[in-house]
Amino acid sequence: MAQTILIDPVTRIEGHAKITVQLNDSGEVSSAHFHIAEFRGFERMFEGRPLWEMPGISARICGICPVSHILASSKAGDQILAVEVPVAAEKLRRLMNLAQMIQSHSLSFFHLSAPDLLLGMDSDPAKRNLFGLIAAEPSLARAGIGLRQFGQQIIAALGGQKIHPAWSIPGGVRHSLSIADRDWIAQRIPTEKKAILNALDRFKSIIEKYREESNVFGTFPTLFLGLVAADGSWEHYGGRIRIIDSRGGLIADQLDPANYHEFIGEASEKWSYLKSPYYRPLGYPAGIYRVGPLARLNICQRMGTALADKEKIEFSQLGNGTVQSSFFYHLARLIEILAAIEKIEQMMEDKDLQSTELKAEAGINRLEGVGCSEAPRGTLFHHYQVDPTGLIRKINLVIATGQNNLAMNQTILQIAQHYIKSSTIPEGILNRLEAGIRAFDPCLSCSTHAFGQMPLRIELLDSSGRLLDEVRRV
Amino acid sequence: MSVVTLTINQQMITANAGDTILQAAKDAGIKIPTLCYLDGLSAHGGCRICLVEIAGSTKLQPACFMKVAEGMQINTETHKLKEYRKMIVELLFAEGNHTCSICVANNHCELQAMAMAVEMDHDRFDYIHPPKEIDISHQRFGIDHNRCILCTRCVRVCDEIEGAHTWDVAGRGGLAKVIADLDQPWGEADSCTSCGKCFMACPTGAIFQKGDSVAQTEHPRNKLESLVMAKDKKQWHV
Numbered sequence: 001m002a003q004t005i006l007i008d009p010v011t012r013i014e015g016h017a018k019i020t021v022q023l024n025d026s027g028e029v030s031s032a033h034f035h036i037a038e039f040r041g042f043e044r045m046f047e048g049r050p051l052w053e054m055p056g057i058s059a060r061i062c063g064i065c066p067v068s069h070i071l072a073s074s075k076a077g078d079q080i081l082a083v084e085v086p087v088a089a090e091k092l093r094r095l096m097n098l099a100q101m102i103q104s105h106s107l108s109f110f111h112l113s114a115p116d117l118l119l120g121m122d123s124d125p126a127k128r129n130l131f132g133l134i135a136a137e138p139s140l141a142r143a144g145i146g147l148r149q150f151g152q153q154i155i156a157a158l159g160g161q162k163i164h165p166a167w168s169i170p171g172g173v174r175h176s177l178s179i180a181d182r183d184w185i186a187q188r189i190p191t192e193k194k195a196i197l198n199a200l201d202r203f204k205s206i207i208e209k210y211r212e213e214s215n216v217f218g219t220f221p222t223l224f225l226g227l228v229a230a231d232g233s234w235e236h237y238g239g240r241i242r243i244i245d246s247r248g249g250l251i252a253d254q255l256d257p258a259n260y261h262e263f264i265g266e267a268s269e270k271w272s273y274l275k276s277p278y279y280r281p282l283g284y285p286a287g288i289y290r291v292g293p294l295a296r297l298n299i300c301q302r303m304g305t306a307l308a309d310k311e312k313i314e315f316s317q318l319g320n321g322t323v324q325s326s327f328f329y330h331l332a333r334l335i336e337i338l339a340a341i342e343k344i345e346q347m348m349e350d351k352d353l354q355s356t357e358l359k360a361e362a363g364i365n366r367l368e369g370v371g372c373s374e375a376p377r378g379t380l381f382h383h384y385q386v387d388p389t390g391l392i393r394k395i396n397l398v399i400a401t402g403q404n405n406l407a408m409n410q411t412i413l414q415i416a417q418h419y420i421k422s423s424t425i426p427e428g429i430l431n432r433l434e435a436g437i438r439a440f441d442p443c444l445s446c447s448t449h450a451f452g453q454m455p456l457r458i459e460l461l462d463s464s465g466r467l468l469d470e471v472r473r474v
Numbered sequence: 475m476s477v478v479t480l481t482i483n484q485q486m487i488t489a490n491a492g493d494t495i496l497q498a499a500k501d502a503g504i505k506i507p508t509l510c511y512l513d514g515l516s517a518h519g520g521c522r523i524c525l526v527e528i529a530g531s532t533k534l535q536p537a538c539f540m541k542v543a544e545g546m547q548i549n550t551e552t553h554k555l556k557e558y559r560k561m562i563v564e565l566l567f568a569e570g571n572h573t574c575s576i577c578v579a580n581n582h583c584e585l586q587a588m589a590m591a592v593e594m595d596h597d598r599f600d601y602i603h604p605p606k607e608i609d610i611s612h613q614r615f616g617i618d619h620n621r622c623i624l625c626t627r628c629v630r631v632c633d634e635i636e637g638a639h640t641w642d643v644a645g646r647g648g649l650a651k652v653i654a655d656l657d658q659p660w661g662e663a664d665s666c667t668s669c670g671k672c673f674m675a676c677p678t679g680a681i682f683q684k685g686d687s688v689a690q691t692e693h694p695r696n697k698l699e700s701l702v703m704a705k706d707k708k709q710w711h712v
Contacts, residue, residue: 166688389661
């Protein structure tokens with residue numbers, strides 16, 4: 001008898017989602033879907049607001065990565081003002097984005113995914129959480145919390161608050177970095193570098209143990225998309241779009257993000273409020289691509305810092321041309337934290353960080369602008385159209401998590417097909433379905449602007465929708 | 475000028491006959507909360523935040539308008555008055571969309587400060603929040619009618635200090651709004667001298683400097699105070 005397995009909601013992710021797995025009459029997995037069942041509709045709320053308020057308002061989409069929205073929004077504003085921001089402002093924006101990478105990636109790895117990876121996919125679910133991790137691995141948990149604090153503290157030093165700092169604005173930024181705050185950052189760098197190097201070693205030591213998972217946690221060919229610098233190195237704020245295939249071959253390079261609609265199409269499916277972007281020339285759904293840490297490491301030649309470059313070489317050896325397993329999003333995330341710390345270290349002596357030349361003044365000089373930057377979860381686009389006075393007429397946001405939607409769906413199908421052999425399913429297998437999603441670190445509050453409660457409910461339904469079995473996790 | 479004696483909150487004070495209760499209280503160092511009132515402008519009496527109780531009268535009276543009289547016994551901080559003030563502020567938040575967290579005047583807003591002063595911790599009234607227009611057609615300033623509490627400070631300061639009378643109020647009840655000239659986009663209002671006094675006087679984020687982001691608007695009230703001192707007392711800051 002055909003059955004549906006429902007995981008609702010998926011836990012330890014940012015936002016509210018559920019997973020359904022459909023079994024056919026012979027008990028084999030026939031399909032699997034990752035549903036985003038809530039809708040917030042921010043794009044509509046922004047209509048009619050002044051352009052200059054957009055970074056501050058769009059930051060409110062998400063408490064985890066407000067900086068990403070602030071930066072993409074400011075960059076869209078820069079385009080509409082038709083200005084080049086002062087050199088110091090760009091450096092300060094880069095500093096904040098690096099801090100954001102550190103804090104967000106730390107949250108994803110240490111707080112949300114390390115319980116699965118270090119305590120075990122099949123460990124006691126009551127303890128498989130941050131508190132269990134603190135009890136079992138206090139020094140690693142403390143280092144992870146410290147890394148997140150380091151990133152958050154830099155954001156607060158620049159923007160005045162850790163969450164939703166309305167600091168970057170069209171044309172530049174509002175404040176520079178004080179000498180005292182710079183010194184605080186500089187003295188923390190050795191500790192944080194050591195913390196991330198330890199975490200990297202730790203992760204690499206468990207790769208063998210998770211060989212089975214890494215083979216089925218979203219291991220399939222897709223395109224990879226992201227920003228790269230002009231010299232092909234890792235980029236997070238500027239640069240242009242590069243798209244490669246699963247063997248590492250260049251599909252497109254040096255694309256102007258402002259023309260995103262020419263190469264990114266957005267499909268909608270009736271089972272999710274999350275759009276499914278695809279690479280337009282290949283059509284839907286063949287144009288499946290991935291963004292985020294895994295994509296950024298796959299598309300770039302080097303990270304641009306000494307220690308991270310070594311890690312990147314080692315990382316590349318996990319695949320042939322590209323690393324295809326989404327399980328290694330975790331490793332890519334850790335390498336990006338290391339690169340971000342090293343890049344911040346390189347910036348510390350730069351006097352521009354204390355500059356007073358922070359903003360280019362201008363009125364409305366264009367009626368349309370696209371801002372693009374790399375959010376922790378991937379490439380983020382803010383596209384605004386304004387009236388001649390600067391009021392927002394129309395908005396389109398292309399969110400990183402959305403761009404991974406097709407890959408996340410394919411991932412849970414792959415995991416389900418590998419592990420689910422009958423309608424009685426151990427908890428550890430259901431957790432693997434969730435862990436497959438966690439590898440992408442989806443942020444559903446960003447991508448659909450959802451919110452909700454987080455109890456877990458798993459239902460077994462037959463093909464007529466009759467409830468066969470139910471498990472609740474409160 | 476004759477002098478009268480009265481009590482405010484059981485404290486005996488003297489005041490010039492013809493003073494308002496608000497003026498007399500201020501001279502005696504007693505603070506009565508206000509929102510639409512602004513020193514140097516005529517009183518409006520619209521917000522009702524400065525209501526006081528006067529012994530022998532069943533009606534509450536606005537301190538910004540009511541004149542002192544010999545033997546008056548005034549209370550400014552009774553339970554009833556506190557409840558009324560809180561309700562007035564809640565109604566203002568229920569009527570217009572004042573989302574503080576994304577407002578240009580966050581942390582520099584008299585309505586927000588008043589909400590804290592009256593200890594408003596939630597709104598007992600359903601939000602109405604009708605969509606209202608935003609006009610940023612002026613080269614330097616913008617007005618967001620969502621954040622306007624119709625205190626008419628802009629109308630009065632433009633008329634009484636600048637002398638331009640660009641602003642006025644049109645419509646009634648829930649449809650009332652301040653308008654520039656003959657309800658034109660502000661940028662097209664010929665009478666506006668772009669002096670910025672309405673911006674200096676605005677208590678909320680309704681009138682802001684174009685280009686301001688969240689929590690960036692600080693109304694330069696001290697400039698207005700200097701102008702009022704120059705006009706009324708012929709004293710100039712140098």
